[in-house]
Amino acid sequence: MSYVPHTAADRRAMLAEIGVESVEDLFCDVPQQHRYPELSLPEPLSEIEILAELRDMSEQNADLDHFFCFLGAGAYNHFVPSVVDHVISRSEFYTAYTPYQPEVSQGTLQSIFEYQSMICALTGMDAANASHYDGATALAEAVIMALNVGRHKKKRVVLSPSIHPEYREVVRTYTQGMGLTIVGDDDPANDLQALQTLIDRDTCCVVVQNPDFFGRLSRPAETQTLADAAHAVKALLVVVADPISCGLFKPPGDYGADVVLGEGQALGNALNFGGPYLGYFACREAYARKMAGRLVGETVDSRGQRGYVMTLVAREQHIRRERATSNICTNQALNALAAGVYLAAMGKRGLRQVAELCYHKAHYAAQRIAALPGFELADDALFFKEFAVRCPLPVQTLNDELLEEWGIIGGLDLGRFYPDRAGQMLLCVTEMNSREEIDCLVEALEEIVETWEEREEEHDE
Amino acid sequence: MSEKVESLIFEISSPGRTAVSLPTCDVPETELPSDLTRDDLPLPEVSEVDLIRHYIRLSQLNWGVDVGMYPLGSCTMKYNPKVNEVATRLPGFARTHPYQDHCSVQGNLQLMYRLQEYLQEISGFAAVTLHPSAGAHGEFTGILVMHAYHQANGDTKRTKILIPDSAHGTNPASTTMSGLQVVEIPSDERGNVDLAALKVQCDDTVVGLMLTNPNTLGLFEEHLLAVTDLIHGCGGLVYGDGANLNAILGVAKPATLGFDVMHFNLHKTFSTPHGGGGPGSGPVGVSARLAKFLPGPVVAEETESECACGHAHPDHDDEPCYHLVMPEASVGRLKAFYGNFGVLVRAYTYIRMLGVEGLREVAESAVLNANYLQARLKDVYPIPYGDRICMHEFVAQGEIEGAPDVHALDVAKRLMDLGHSHPPTIYFPLIVPEALMIEPTETESKETLDQFVADLSQIAEEARTNPELLHEAPRDTPVGRLDEVRAARQTVLRWVPPAS
Numbered sequence: 003m004s005y006v007p008h009t010a011a012d013r014r015a016m017l018a019e020i021g022v023e024s025v026e027d028l029f030c031d032v033p034q035q036h037r038y039p040e041l042s043l044p045e046p047l048s049e050i051e052i053l054a055e056l057r058d059m060s061e062q063n064a065d066l067d068h069f070f071c072f073l074g075a076g077a078y079n080h081f082v083p084s085v086v087d088h089v090i091s092r093s094e095f096y097t098a099y100t101p102y103q104p105e106v107s108q109g110t111l112q113s114i115f116e117y118q119s120m121i122c123a124l125t126g127m128d129a130a131n132a133s134h135y136d137g138a139t140a141l142a143e144a145v146i147m148a149l150n151v152g153r154h155k156k157k158r159v160v161l162s163p164s165i166h167p168e169y170r171e172v173v174r175t176y177t178q179g180m181g182l183t184i185v186g187d188d189d190p191a192n193d194l195q196a197l198q199t200l201i202d203r204d205t206c207c208v209v210v211q212n213p214d215f216f217g218r219l220s221r222p223a224e225t226q227t228l229a230d231a232a233h234a235v236k237a238l239l240v241v242v243a244d245p246i247s248c249g250l251f252k253p254p255g256d257y258g259a260d261v262v263l264g265e266g267q268a269l270g271n272a273l274n275f276g277g278p279y280l281g282y283f284a285c286r287e288a289y290a291r292k293m294a295g296r297l298v299g300e301t302v303d304s305r306g307q308r309g310y311v312m313t314l315v316a317r318e319q320h321i322r323r324e325r326a327t328s329n330i331c332t333n334q335a336l337n338a339l340a341a342g343v344y345l346a347a348m349g350k351r352g353l354r355q356v357a358e359l360c361y362h363k364a365h366y367a368a369q370r371i372a373a374l375p376g377f378e379l380a381d382d383a384l385f386f387k388e389f390a391v392r393c394p395l396p397v398q399t400l401n402d403e404l405l406e407e408w409g410i411i412g413g414l415d416l417g418r419f420y421p422d423r424a425g426q427m428l429l430c431v432t433e434m435n436s437r438e439e440i441d442c443l444v445e446a447l448e449e450i451v452e453t454w455e456e457r458e459e460e461h462d463e
Numbered sequence: 464m465s466e467k468v469e470s471l472i473f474e475i476s477s478p479g480r481t482a483v484s485l486p487t488c489d490v491p492e493t494e495l496p497s498d499l500t501r502d503d504l505p506l507p508e509v510s511e512v513d514l515i516r517h518y519i520r521l522s523q524l525n526w527g528v529d530v531g532m533y534p535l536g537s538c539t540m541k542y543n544p545k546v547n548e549v550a551t552r553l554p555g556f557a558r559t560h561p562y563q564d565h566c567s568v569q570g571n572l573q574l575m576y577r578l579q580e581y582l583q584e585i586s587g588f589a590a591v592t593l594h595p596s597a598g599a600h601g602e603f604t605g606i607l608v609m610h611a612y613h614q615a616n617g618d619t620k621r622t623k624i625l626i627p628d629s630a631h632g633t634n635p636a637s638t639t640m641s642g643l644q645v646v647e648i649p650s651d652e653r654g655n656v657d658l659a660a661l662k663v664q665c666d667d668t669v670v671g672l673m674l675t676n677p678n679t680l681g682l683f684e685e686h687l688l689a690v691t692d693l694i695h696g697c698g699g700l701v702y703g704d705g706a707n708l709n710a711i712l713g714v715a716k717p718a719t720l721g722f723d724v725m726h727f728n729l730h731k732t733f734s735t736p737h738g739g740g741g742p743g744s745g746p747v748g749v750s751a752r753l754a755k756f757l758p759g760p761v762v763a764e765e766t767e768s769e770c771a772c773g774h775a776h777p778d779h780d781d782e783p784c785y786h787l788v789m790p791e792a793s794v795g796r797l798k799a800f801y802g803n804f805g806v807l808v809r810a811y812t813y814i815r816m817l818g819v820e821g822l823r824e825v826a827e828s829a830v831l832n833a834n835y836l837q838a839r840l841k842d843v844y845p846i847p848y849g850d851r852i853c854m855h856e857f858v859a860q861g862e863i864e865g866a867p868d869v870h871a872l873d874v875a876k877r878l879m880d881l882g883h884s885h886p887p888t889i890y891f892p893l894i895v896p897e898a899l900m901i902e903p904t905e906t907e908s909k910e911t912l913d914q915f916v917a918d919l920s921q922i923a924e925e926a927r928t929n930p931e932l933l934h935e936a937p938r939d940t941p942v943g944r945l946d947e948v949r950a951a952r953q954t955v956l957r958w959v960p961p962a963s
Contacts, residue, residue, distance in 0.1 A: 003816045003817060003821055004817050004820075004821040004822075004824040004825050004828070004905070005541070005542050005544060005734075005905070005906050006824050006825065006828040006905050006906065007906065007907075007908040007909075008828060008831075008908070008909065012908070012909040013831065015909065016831055016832075016834075016835040016909060017831070019835055019838050019839060020831075020834045020835055020837075020838045020852075021838070022852075025827045025830070025831055027852075028827070028830045028831065028834055028852055028854075029683075029711075029714055029715075029830070030852060031682070031683035031684075031685055031851075031852065031854075032683060032711065032714060032715045033687065033715075033720070036715050036716070036719050036720055037714060037715060038713075038714060038715075038823075039587070039715065039716050039719060041584060041585070041713055041716075041819045041822075041823075042584060042819070043581060043584060043585075043814065043818055043819050043822075044815065044818065045818055046815070046816055046817055046818030046820070046821055047815050047816055047818075048816075049546050049816070052546065052550070052812055052815050052816050053546065053549065053550065055815070056550050056553060056556075056574075056808070056812065057553060057555070058570075059555075059570040059571075059573055059574055060553040060554070060555025060556045060570050061555050061570065062555075062569045062570035062573070063555045063556070063563075063567065063568045063569065063570040063571055064559070064563065064567035064568070065554050065555045065556075065557075065558040065559050066554075066558040066559070066560070067554045067558050071560060073560050073562055073563065075562055076562075076799055076800075077560055077561050077562065077799075077800065079560065081485070083482070085482060085511060085514060087552075088515070089515070089518040089519075089522075091548070092518070092519065092522040093527055093528075093529035093530075093543075093736075094522040094523060094525040094526075094527045094529065094530060095522050095525060095738070095739055096527070096543070096548075096736045096737075096738050096739065097527035097528035097529045097530075097533075097540075097543050097736050097737070098525050098526060098527040098737065098738075098739045098740075099533070099535060099538055099540060099737040099739065099740060100538075100737075100739070100740040101739070101740070102535070102888070103526075103875065103876075103879065103885065103886055104942070104945045105876070105879055105937050105940040105941070105942055105943065105944065105945070106524075106525065106526035106879055106885060106937075106940055107524075107525055107526065107739075108469075108521070108524035108525070108942055109521040109522050109523065109524040109525035110525055110739040110740065112469065112471070112521055112524070113518070113521055115471075115956075115957070115958070116471060116472050116473070116958070118956055118957050119473065119957035119958040120506060120507075122957045123504070123505045123506055124504070124506070128956075129956045129957065130956070130957065132740070133741075135596035135597065135600065135741075135798055136596070136798050136799055136800075137799060138796075138798050138799040139596070139600075139797070139798055146640075166799065168796055168799040168800070169799060171795060171796045172795075172796050172797060172798060172799065174795060175607070175758070175794060175795030175796055175797055176640070176797075178607070178641075178642075178794070178795070179607075179610070179640070179641045179642020179643065180642055181642070219496070219499060221498065221499065222498070222499065248501075249504060250495075250500055250501065251499050251500055251501060252499060252500065252501045253501060256501070265799070272552075272557040272558065272805070273557070273558060273560050273561070274551075274556070274557055274559075274804050274805040275556065275559045275560070275561050275568065275571050275800075275801070275804040275805075276561030276799070276800025276801045277561075277596070277742070277798070277800055277802060277803040277804050277805065277806075278596070278741075278742030278744075278803040278804075278805050278806055279799075290954065290956060296740065297956060298956070299950040299951070299954050299955055299956050300950065300955040300956075301945050301946045301947065301949045301950035301955075302945070302946055302949065303942040303943040303944060303945045303946070304935075304943035304944045304945075304946075305942070305943045307468050307942055307943070308468060309468075309942040309945045310945075311945045311947050311950045313947070313950040313951050313954065313956075314951055314954065315951075316951070318632075319599070319632040319633050319635075319636035320631075320632040320633075320891070321632070322632075322636075323632045323635040323636060323645075324635035324636060324638060324639045324645045325639070326632065326635075326636040326639070328636065328640070329599045329602065329603055329633050329636035329637040329639075329640050330597075330599060331597065331598065331599040331631075331632075331633050332597050332598075332599070332740050332741035332742075332743055333740050333741050334738075334740075334741040334742045335738050335739035335740035336736075336738030336739055336741065336742060337738075337741070337742060339739065342472075343514070343518060345506055346472050346482070346506070346507050346509060346514055346517075347482040347483050347509075347511070347514055348481075348482075348483055348506070349476075349480070349481050349482065349483075349506050349507055349508040349509065350504050350505070350506045350507070350508050351481060351508070352481055352482075352483045352485060353504060353506060354504060355485050356485065358488070358495070359485065359486070359488055361493065361495065362488050362490055362491075362492045362493055363488075363490050365493035366490035366491060366493070369493075384496055384499065401564060402564075405564065405567055411560065411563055411567070414562055433485065433486070436486075436489060437489040437490050440490070
C-alpha cells in the first residue's frame with residue numbers, strides 16, 4: 003500500500019511526456035554509488051493486520067479507560083465532550099494547512115480568531131496568539147519576548163522554583179545561546195516575597211505559576227505586589243496558569259500579569275502520552291506586536307464582508323528570516339481548534355462548574371487522605387485540584403501497589419524533581435474522579451500501608 | 464453580508480444555553496475562597512446543535528487535501544490515510560498519561576522505539592530523537608546539537624552557520640535563536656549551492672552548513688558530495704533540512720550522502736495530517752558522534768536481565784523492557800514530556816503499511832508527478848530551471864507573456880475560482896521572482912494532474928485575453944480578496960462585545 007493511484011499505463015504515458023525511459027532516470031542527480039541502497043524494514047501489513055498489531059501494543063498500556071487516575075503534574079485527565087472530537091475529525095479542518103490563502107481558509111482562520119478571543123476572556127488579556135507547541139515552549143517564547151521588549155539589554159530572568167520543572171528546563175534549553183542569567187529557582191523555598199528581592203534593573207521578566215506545580219493558589223494581592231515590583235524596573239510579569247482554574251478564579255490579568263500562558267491540553271485535548279498539546283499565550287495590548295507565533299486578525303474583503311487573515315506576519319520567519327521574533331513556523335492549529343470547541347461547549351457556566359467540581363473533589367480527597375495514619379498534607383496553602391501529600395512509604399512503593407493491586411494510577415513522586423520533597427506524592431483530582439474512585443484510593447492507601455506495616459512487624463518477629 | 468459568511472460563536476450566544484451536561488457534585492462541598500474567585504467569565508453560551516452547525520459550516524469554508532489537490536510547494540500535502548486516525552485514537556494510546564510509570568506504558572515505548580529504529584534505517588543515521596514538535600523545532604535542535612559537539616571538543620571559536628539563499632526562513636531564524644551567526648551562500652545559475660562562494664566561507668569558524676536537499680527549487684544538489692566534503696574539510700558539520708525527504712525515500716539515505724544531522728517532518732513525508740497548521744512532529748537523526756548530544760528523553764531497549772528498573776514484568780517474561788533515557792550530554796529538553804506521541808502513532812502506522820517497496824514507490828511517484836507537471840507546463844509558464852529533471856517539486860513563475868499586469872498572486876487567486884485545486888506556494892523561494900512553487904505529491908492521479916494543467920493553461924490564456932478575471936479573482940469563494948494591510952494597521956485580534 004502506498005496510496006499511489008497510478009496504473010502501469012499512466013506511468014508509461016507520464017514517462018513518455020517527460021521524455022525519459024524509466025523512473026530511475028529521474029534520479030540521475032543522486033550520486034550513483036548511493037542510489038537505491040539496501041533498506042531493511044518489516045514486511046508491509048494490510049489494514050487488518052496493522053490495526054491488530056496496534057491494538058495489541060496499545061493494550062500493553064494501563065490506560066485511563068481501565069484505570070482510575072490521580073496523576074496530573076502538567077497533563078490532566080479532564081472530560082472531553084463528544085462534540086470536540088467530532089469537529090476536529092472534519093477533514094476540511096485536519097487535512098488543511100496553514101491558511102496562506104485566506105479565501106479558502108476562513109474555517110481555520112475564524113476558528114482561530116474565536117479561540118484567541120476566548121483565551122483573552124479566560125485570562126483577562128488583550129491579545130492571544132494562535133498557540134505554541136505546548137505550555138513549556140510557550141514559556142520559553144515568553145522569556146525571549148521579554149528579552150526583546152528590553153532590547154536585549156536586560157538579561158536577568160527571575161523564575162519561581164514552583165514552576166513545572168520541565169518548563170524551567172525548556173527555558174534553559176531555548177535560551178542557552180542568549181547569555182541570560184536565570185535566578186530564583188535554585189532554592190525551592192523561594193516564595194513570592196523572596197522572588198521580589200531578586201528583581202533588579204537588569205531583570206527583563208519575573209515568572210510565576212498559579213496554581214503552582216504543587217497545586218497551590220496565591221492570593222491576587224500578593225502577586226500584584228510582585229507585579230508592581232517588576233513593573234517598577236520595566237520587567238514583565240509572566241504567569242503560567244492552568245486554564246481550567248481560570249474558569250473559577252480571578253484571571254491573572256486582574257493581578258498584574260503582562261503575559262499569561264500555559265498548557266492548553268486540559269481544554270478538550272486527549273492525554274496522548276504527552277502530546278500533541280498546545281501552549282496558549284496571551285498578553286497585554288502593548289506587547290501584541292512582540293508576540294511570537296501566528297496571529298489571526300479581522301479585516302474586510304473586496305466585497306465588503308468581514309473576514310479573517312493571518313496578520314502582523316512581518317514578525318515571522320518566512321519574511322524576516324534571521325531577524326524574526328522566533329523560528330516558529332506552525333501553531334498547534336488542530337489542538338487550538340479542540341480548545342476553542344471545548345470552551346464554546348462548556349461556555350460561561352460549564353467551565354466554572356468543571357473547575358468547581360475539581361476544587362470540591364480535590365478538597366474532599368485531601369481531607370480524607372490527610373486523616374489516614376501516616377499521611378499528611380505537605381503544604382498549608384489554598385489549592386485548586388492538586389495537592390502534595392507526605393507519605394509513610396516510598397511513593398514508588400505506593401504507586402506500584404496501587405497500580406497492580408487496585409487498578410489505580412497514583413500521583414507523581416515529587417522526589418523525582420524536588421529532592422527536598424522526597425516521600426511526597428502530588429495527587430490530582432478532577433471532575434473525572436467520582437466519589438467512589440476517591441474512596442477507593444483512600445481505602446487502597448490505608449490498606450497498603452497497613453499491610454506493609456504488618457509485614458514489617460512479622461519480619462521483626 | 465453573503466450567506467456564506469458565518470457569524471462568530473459569540474454572536475450566536477444566548478444567556479442560559481449550554482452544550483454540555485456535567486455531573487452534580489457527589490462529595491461534600493468545600494467553601495470557596497471568595498477573594499480569589501472571579502465574578503464574570505465572558506465565554507459564549509450556545510446549545511450543542513448550534514455549536515455543531517457553527518463548526519461544520521466553518522469547516523465548509525476550508526480547502527483541504529480531502530477536498531481536492533493541494534500542491535503547496537515544500538509542504539508535501541499528500542493524502543492522509545484514515546487508518547492513521549483510527550490508530551492514534553485507540554484508547555490504549557490516547558488515554559495514557561505521560562508520567563505513568565514506564566512499566567505501565569510499554570506499548571507506547573515499544574512503538575516509539577521501533578519508530579526510532581525505522582527512521583534510522585530509512586535515513587542511515589545512528590540515532591534518532593522523536594522529541595521535537597515540528598520541523599522548525601527540529602532545526603533548532605540540530606543547530607544546538609552541532610554547536611554542543613564543537614563546544615565539547617573545545618572548538619569554541621565556531622560561530623557561523625552557512626545557509627544557502629534558497630533555504631526556508633526557519634533556517635536563519637533557528638540559527639539566530641541559537642545565538643549563532645548566519646552567513647548566506649548564493650545559488651549558482653543551475654540552482655545549486657555556489658561552490659566558489661561556499662569555499663570562501665569554509666574556515667575554522669564554521670559550525671556547519673544547513674542544506675535542504677532536494678532544495679526549495681526542487682533540485683537535487685548536483686555537487687552534493689563536493690559540498691559536504693568542503694564542509695567536513697574545514698571541520699564543520701552538515702545539517703540536512705529534511706523538509707523534502709519525500710523525494711528520496713528509499714532511493715538515497717541522507718547519512719550516506721554526507722549529512723551529519725537531519726530533521727524529519729512526519730507531517731509531510733510520513734502522511735500525518737497538517738491539521739490546519741499543526742500539530743506536526745520533527746524527529747532528528749544524527750551520526751554516531753553526535754548521538755550523545757540529542758535532546759530527549761529517547762527510548763532505550765533493555766533485555767529484562769539487564770533491566771535496572773527493579774520491576775517484575777510478569778506478563779511478558781521474555782519481552783524486552785523499554786525505558787525513557789536522557790542522552791548523556793543532551794542539549795536539554797525542548798518541550799515538556801516526550802514528543803507529539805499522537806503524531807508518532809500515525810507515522811508508525813504509515814511506515815508499517817508501506818514497507819520498503821511502498822516507501823520507494825512514494826518517492827518515485829512524487830518525482831514522476833512533479834516532472835510530468837513540469838514537462839506539461841514548461842511552455843505555459845516560465846520555469847527557470849526547467850531544463851533540469853526536478854525532484855518532488857519545481858518552481859514556475861507567474862509571469863505570462865503578453866500580460867504584464869498579471870502576477871503570481873493573480874494566478875493563485877484565479878485557480879481558486881476554477882475549484883479543482885488549492886494554489887501552489889507563491890513568492891517562495893525568494894530567489895525566483897513571481898514564484899509558483901508546485902509540489903503535487905505522489906497521491907494525485909494523472910487525471911487530477913491533467914486537470915491542474917488545463918486550469919493553469921486556461922488562466923494563462925485568460926491573463927492575455929481577459930486579465931480582469933484574474934485581478935478580480937477569486938469570485939466564487941466564500942470571501943473575496945481580504946485587506947491584509949488593514950488587518951495589520953487596524954489590528955483586531957479578538958472579538959469585543961458591541962457597546963450596548
